Amino acid sequence: MSTSRLAIRLYTYRGYSAPWRVSIMLKLKQLQFQPFFVNLPKAEQLSNMYSQINPLQIVPTLEINGQLLHESMAIAEYLEEEFPRTKLLPKSPLEKAIVRSMCETVNSGIHPYHASRFYKYVHNYVSDINRQEISEPFLERGFTALNTLVEKHGGDYAFGNQVTIADAFLYPAFRGDDVSYLVNLDKYPALKKVVENLDQLPEFGYEHPDSQG
């Protein structure tokens, strides 16, 4: 797709892991986009207006020339195929599968267990349990798995020495505000090293939750 007539809007809320992945990928692909802030602390994702845009009532949603796309993994694959000039997946099918497995370890193995909707739901049933008690075992298991994958396949970045979509998934999972108080991130040295390298790149860097437009 030619980039000259693109209208891209990202429904997002800064500092939240899943939409942060997409904003990193858009920047890596050098695609201009307009952020539209859905105030999650005020539950704007549950509004009638936003439910028409994303039936699962979550961010991100990527709107591209009027088409709505959901789920950061599907969006990553779409951006990679549609805008191949900056490659964010390696060449071989096996290497691609390894990178995708890192993304899914974040997307399915870590993120759902510290999502506030999950915590609130459990807390309704077990009122004397705190957030760390609910999330920590899942986060430890997920981060341990990811650390093992990155130890095996990583280099400067999550997969070898080229930035891939795995870095766009790993970075917000590690740098997100609430993560460091839910789990001891020093236990994952391979991840820490990669994240510190990513800190040096302009497309990465901290998205402060107080910096919404």
Ligand SMILES: N[C@@H](CCC(=O)N[C@@H](CS)C(=O)NCC(=O)O)C(=O)O
């Ligand atoms: N698997 C989804 C996860 C999306 C997700 O859980 N987004 C969170 C923000 S990080 C959200 O919108 N939460 C609102 C809620 O839980 O009500 C993706 O990768 O896009």
